[in-house]
Amino acid sequence: MSEHVRNEKTKQSHKGRLIVLTGPTAVGKGTVEANLLSKHPEVWVSVSATTREPRPGEVNGKNYWFMSEDEFVAREKRNWFLETAVVHGMAHYGTPLQPVLDHLAKNIPTILEIDLQGARRVKQRAAELNLEIVSVFIAPPSYDELVKRLIGRGTENEEQRRKRLKTAKVELAAEPEFDVKIVNDTVDRAADELWGVIAKEYGIAK
Numbered sequence: 001m002s003e004h005v006r007n008e009k010t011k012q013s014h015k016g017r018l019i020v021l022t023g024p025t026a027v028g029k030g031t032v033e034a035n036l037l038s039k040h041p042e043v044w045v046s047v048s049a050t051t052r053e054p055r056p057g058e059v060n061g062k063n064y065w066f067m068s069e070d071e072f073v074a075r076e077k078r079n080w081f082l083e084t085a086v087v088h089g090m091a092h093y094g095t096p097l098q099p100v101l102d103h104l105a106k107n108i109p110t111i112l113e114i115d116l117q118g119a120r121r122v123k124q125r126a127a128e129l130n131l132e133i134v135s136v137f138i139a140p141p142s143y144d145e146l147v148k149r150l151i152g153r154g155t156e157n158e159e160q161r162r163k164r165l166k167t168a169k170v171e172l173a174a175e176p177e178f179d180v181k182i183v184n185d186t187v188d189r190a191a192d193e194l195w196g197v198i199a200k201e202y203g204i205a206k
């Protein structure tokens with residue numbers, strides 16, 4: 001069992017807290033999320049915008065909103081995003097604001113799966129937007145395991161892998177900033193632990 005580490009300030013019980021999920025590249029956030037959604041389809045995961053190229057099989061509007069840099073920047077200027085970041089020094093990523101507010105208003109369990117910079121930015125904006133957030137860090141069982149997963153995924157070339165591992169080291173060091181830590185040792189167990197956090201925050205019987 002991995003430990004739950006909670007900050008004092010997040011201990012009171014609130015409904016409709018935004019779950020902000022972060023973890024180093026290739027830790028398996030997407031797989032944990034997919035497992036969670038297969039068991040709890042009532043959870044909504046925000047669809048981010050990105051300027052990176054779609055990977056084979058990725059669908060616009062489902063995995064991401066794929067857009068040009070010009071379009072992204074124009075939307076940024078219109079305050080269309082809750083947060084944006086340049087990830088791995090390569091592409092822009094951002095969370096569209098309105099859908100997040102709409103789902104939270106309906107008390108639908110809402111997850112953002114974003115990078116560390118984005119998670120920090122959401123925390124900074126929480127008061128202004130009247131958002132209650134719970135930040136969750138998905139950790140690998142070890143750094144060596146993370147490297148193995150990144151290489152095993154086989155979707156990146158050598159240069160991309162190098163950049164992602166560099167980012168991963170920085171991200172791993174940020175773990176203490178998060179309210180909850182979940183170790184992705186096995187996907188099924190990690191997803192169940194994540195559901196435990198969501199159920200508690202949204203007052204849902206497990």
Ligand code: 5GP
Nearest residue numbers: 048049084085087093094095113114115118
């Ligand atoms: P990938 O390109 O592998 O799908 O995602 C790369 C990284 O971008 C992941 O760490 C993911 O969490 C992050 N990411 C995805 N969407 C967003 C977003 O909307 N905002 C931020 N800040 N990061 C994001």
